[in-house]
Amino acid sequence: VGMQIGEEKDLDITFPETYVENLAGKAVVFKVKLNGITVQELPVADDEFIQDTTEFESLEEFRKNTRENLEKNAVRDADVAFDNAIMEALIAKVDVPIPNCMYEHRIDDLVRNFENMLSQQGMSLDLYLQYTGMDMNDFREQNYDRAVSEVKLRLALEKIAELENIQVSDEEVDESLKKLVESSHLPLAEVKRRLPMED
Numbered sequence: 385v386g387m388q389i390g391e392e393k394d395l396d397i398t399f400p401e402t403y404v405e406n407l408a409g410k411a412v413v414f415k416v417k418l419n420g421i422t423v424q425e426l427p428v429a430d431d432e433f434i435q436d437t438t439e440f441e442s443l444e445e446f447r448k449n450t451r452e453n454l455e456k457n458a459v460r461d462a463d464v465a466f467d468n469a470i471m472e473a474l475i476a477k478v479d480v481p482i483p484n485c486m487y488e489h490r491i492d493d494l495v496r497n498f499e500n501m502l503s504q505q506g507m508s509l510d511l512y513l514q515y516t517g518m519d520m521n522d523f524r525e526q527n528y529d530r531a532v533s534e535v536k537l538r539l540a541l542e543k544i545a546e547l548e549n550i551q552v553s554d555e556e557v558d559e560s561l562k563k564l565v566e567s568s569h570l571p572l573a574e575v576k577r578r579l580p581m582e583d
Contacts, residue, residue, distance in 0.1 A: 392417045471537055478536040490531035491524050557581075 387393060395414040399407045427433050431442045440446040499509040513523060544550070558572060561579075565572050 387418045389418055389420055474540040475533050475536045478540050480539075482535060482539070486535050487528065487531045490535050491527050494527045494531060495520075495524065 393416055395416060396411065397414060398411050399409060401409050403409075429443055434440050434443050434446045438446055440449065495509070502509055502512055509523075513519060518526070561572060561575055565575050568575060570578075
């Protein structure tokens, strides 16, 4: 504060006691030169600015749309958090002995899915493992906790479906696959052929 452009100055500083260990409480001199001063000047938010920079006709319309989007996102985030809390609670309730082979099979699926995702990006799993310095055992171990959670969740959901007699119609399955059909540009029959439909 008070310096002019081009001016140089020594600033005597003492680092706070809560600073990084080897510098905490120590005195230091910063030699500084003021090269320039910049000020951020924001445009006036009015109807003209909104018309020039967005598809909206007025500031009020833009604000209304922004509010609606923020509210939608907040509701979506709250729904996701609620769903996650329910899933975590379900997983915590599963305390029956589960054969380790179920976890290993789920890890196999996770590895296969990850390998497919990499191949779509033009990369192989072997190359990925080289880049990350892992071998396949490390990678499988990294996915173990996720596999345990997913197996427990699946068992819990299957039990709930059994107890509540939840049945899924073929039409409901087809409806749930619509987005996948649209994004993959594959016919529904081909998508079904590629997916483990029993799951």
